[in-house]
Amino acid sequence: xxxxxxxxxxxxxxxxxxxxxxxxxxxxxxxxxxxxxxxxxxxxxxxxxxxxxxxxxxxxxxxxxxxxxxxxxxxxxxxxxxxxxxxxxxxxxxxxxxxxxxxxxxxxxxxxxxxxxxxx
Amino acid sequence: xxxxxxxxxxxxxxxxxxxxxxxxxxxxxxxxxxxxxxxxxxxxxxxxxxxxxxxxxxxxxxxxxxxxxxxxxxxxxxxxxxxxxxxxxxxxxxxxxxxxxxxxxxxxxxxxxx
Numbered sequence: 001x002x003x004x005x006x007x008x009x010x011x012x013x014x015x016x017x018x019x020x021x022x023x024x025x026x027x028x029x030x031x032x033x034x035x036x037x038x039x040x041x042x043x044x045x046x047x048x049x050x051x052x053x054x055x056x057x058x059x060x061x062x063x064x065x066x067x068x069x070x071x072x073x074x075x076x077x078x079x080x081x082x083x084x085x086x087x088x089x090x091x092x093x094x095x096x097x098x099x100x101x102x103x104x105x106x107x108x109x110x111x112x113x114x115x116x117x118x119x120x
Numbered sequence: 121x122x123x124x125x126x127x128x129x130x131x132x133x134x135x136x137x138x139x140x141x142x143x144x145x146x147x148x149x150x151x152x153x154x155x156x157x158x159x160x161x162x163x164x165x166x167x168x169x170x171x172x173x174x175x176x177x178x179x180x181x182x183x184x185x186x187x188x189x190x191x192x193x194x195x196x197x198x199x200x201x202x203x204x205x206x207x208x209x210x211x212x213x214x215x216x217x218x219x220x221x222x223x224x225x226x227x228x229x230x231x232x233x234x
Contacts, residue, residue, distance in 0.1 A: 045225070
């Protein structure tokens with residue numbers, strides 16, 4: 001699975017299968033996490049987010065799971081479709097702002113992404 | 121509501137030339153930021169702004185300048201383009217500087233420096 005800062009992995013699935021994309025984050029102070037989808041030639045598109053006071057959050061066909069104990073985040077896509085083929089990124093916020101001009105103020109750290117390919 | 125709009129979509133420059141990448145958002149967001157995306161490196165923060173008149177450096181600010189004279193616009197200037205600045209540049213915005221909110225991205229500017 002993906003890790004913030006490591007080599008880009010790939011995942012191939014058949015249409016209709018469920019997909020699970022993983023992300024390991026490094027900063028235990030992070031209290032907010034986001035998943036983005038990026039299609040070829042486009043900018044990252046927000047999918048779903050989760051705060052650290054939650055373990056699970058569901059959207060339309062997507063679920064994000066957060067395991068703070070092992071610093072692991074996953075994105076589950078139900079009934080994957082060819083239109084889901086894209087690069088998926090996780091991002092963490094590094095914790096609450098450390099003050100005006102603080103190094104973590106307003107900043108997200110992005111993973112390098114996982115390439116999801118859905119075969120018809 | 122167009123979201124985040126970036127222009128141009130593509131640009132080729134010669135080493136030493138200068139140019140400005142434009143970014144505009146119509147969501148009245150306080151926070152705006154610029155990233156560059158390189159193969160195997162993920163998105164790296166160049167500069168960001170938490171409101172009009174306020175900017176700060178990100179992870180890779182060298183060779184770039186920004187200004188924020190209005191809430192809507194956040195241009196990125198390359199002062200003297202170098203081949204190392206060949207990349208895809210993304211502008212993003214969110215409601216405020218508080219980091220537990222999603223950022224919304226433009227579709228990018230693909231920049232090549234020869």
